[in-house]
Amino acid sequence: MRQAERAIFDLRRGLPILVRDNGSTTLLQAVEGLDDEALAALQALSGTPPGLVLSSHRMAALGVAGVDAPATVSLSPLPDSLRLRELACVRDARLPAGARHAPADKAGQAAVRLLSHALLVPAAVTSTVSAAQADAVAAEVASGNLLVVDAGAALELGAGGPGALTRISEARVPLAEAENSRFVLFREADGVHEHVAVVIGTPADWPEDVPVRLHSSCLTGDLFGSLRCDCGEQLRRGVAAINAQGGGVLLYLSQEGRGIGLANKLRAYGLQDEGLDTIDADQTIGFSKDERNFRVAHEMLQQLGVSRILLLTNNPGKVEALQRAGINVTARQAIYGDVTQQNQRYLTTKANRHGHWLHELLNEQGEPSSQVPESLPAPETAARS
Ligand SMILES: Nc1nc2c(ncn2[C@@H]2O[C@H](COP(=O)(O)OP(=O)(O)OP(=O)(O)O)[C@@H](O)[C@H]2O)c(=O)[nH]1
Ligand SMILES: [Zn+2]
Numbered sequence: 001m002r003q004a005e006r007a008i009f010d011l012r013r014g015l016p017i018l019v020r021d022n023g024s025t026t027l028l029q030a031v032e033g034l035d036d037e038a039l040a041a042l043q044a045l046s047g048t049p050p051g052l053v054l055s056s057h058r059m060a061a062l063g064v065a066g067v068d069a070p071a072t073v074s075l076s077p078l079p080d081s082l083r084l085r086e087l088a089c090v091r092d093a094r095l096p097a098g099a100r101h102a103p104a105d106k107a108g109q110a111a112v113r114l115l116s117h118a119l120l121v122p123a124a125v126t127s128t129v130s131a132a133q134a135d136a137v138a139a140e141v142a143s144g145n146l147l148v149v150d151a152g153a154a155l156e157l158g159a160g161g162p163g164a165l166t167r168i169s170e171a172r173v174p175l176a177e178a179e180n181s182r183f184v185l186f187r188e189a190d191g192v193h194e195h196v197a198v199v200i201g202t203p204a205d206w207p208e209d210v211p212v213r214l215h216s217s218c219l220t221g222d223l224f225g226s227l228r229c230d231c232g233e234q235l236r237r238g239v240a241a242i243n244a245q246g247g248g249v250l251l252y253l254s255q256e257g258r259g260i261g262l263a264n265k266l267r268a269y270g271l272q273d274e275g276l277d278t279i280d281a282d283q284t285i286g287f288s289k290d291e292r293n294f295r296v297a298h299e300m301l302q303q304l305g306v307s308r309i310l311l312l313t314n315n316p317g318k319v320e321a322l323q324r325a326g327i328n329v330t331a332r333q334a335i336y337g338d339v340t341q342q343n344q345r346y347l348t349t350k351a352n353r354h355g356h357w358l359h360e361l362l363n364e365q366g367e368p369s370s371q372v373p374e375s376l377p378a379p380e381t382a383a384r385s
Pocket of ligand 2: 218220221222229230231232
């Protein structure tokens with residue numbers, strides 16, 4: 001696993017890495033940041049023409065139907081790096097006539113996983129190392145210039161498990177909305193992601209169903225009060241609501257842009273300004289409608305000894321994820337920001353396409369209604385007594 005985590009840094013720096021799967025070795029490099037020189041160097045080192053690996057979401061955005069896993073596109077002649085970047089993330093791009101695609105092999109699948117985890121556009125150039133180049137590649141590995149990653153280990157990135165999250169440090173941080181608060185910082189094994197549990201009030205005095213909010217980071221909304229979303233208000237109101245109910249936990253999760261990272265969120269905002277909604281914008285650059293999983297949240301709650309909760313959310317996915325992980329979510333409480341002219345479309349998309357319980361809020365603003373459960377049905381794993 002350690003090599004896969006290290007590979008994140010090389011990929012983010014625009015360097016190639018070598019992926020091994022059984023006997024085969026594949027060179028791969030991110031399309032993001034790739035220039036023609038690097039593309040030529042990759043081809044020279046591998047001895048074979050690179051293919052382009054794209055996520056299923058990007059294939060759909062390119063108009064290729066029926067692809068439900070990463071695909072490798074064979075392009076002949078190989079386009080230049082600018083054209084490859086267009087194929088990776090530009091709106092309305094199309095594959096060249098005659099381009100063939102096939103399900104990506106394990107190395108290609110690992111490429112998409114690594115790049116998503118690295119918060120890069122999930123598109124890679126990959127080249128199988130030819131027999132003639134095996135010695136040259138081995139020399140690069142031996143000299144420390146080329147990192148070798150096992151495809152299986154790369155696919156396991158972010159899968160959680162023992163040692164995946166370490167409690168690092170903590171301190172009292174009085175907040176405007178909850179004076180008696182402690183920040184407890186957790187670090188993921190990749191060394192990149194850090195998450196904070198804001199422990200509000202005194203655990204011994206908490207209600208039996210501990211009020212909990214999972215809040216994914218949003219630099220634009222949380223810190224700057226962006227009007228494009230509702231995050232900043234949800235964050236502050238979440239802290240206040242937990243405090244008012246006798247204390248609990250707000251997990252501030254390093255999952256900017258629903259897990260795609262700030263760079264990609266800003267790209268997606270650009271596409272939204274061209275008319276796409278939040279889901280189509282993310283899919284255009286190769287991502288699913290929500291790249292988060294809430295394993296870290298589960299792990300943090302476990303380490304804090306919290307297992308029975310009242311969850312503050314409008315997102316059914318969070319309820320399901322925690323329940324699946326074994327957290328007893330006994331009830332859900334809505335948590336709203338304000339509807340503004342600038343975020344109304346975003347909230348409407350969340351209600352209609354993400355399935356968020358937001359129709360009640362939007363209804364008050366004259367938005368179309370639909371059937372939404374008032375509260376969480378009793379989960380199978382959750383006893384209410
Ligand atoms: N990709 C993308 N992410 C966005 C956009 N607007 C906000 N976000 C991100 O969406 C996430 C919102 O997270 P949460 O506050 O946990 O909200 P949620 O999943 O809607 O669920 P609840 O607020 O609990 O109902 C944050 O990571 C934001 O950065 C957008 O237009 N595109
Ligand atoms: Zn936001």
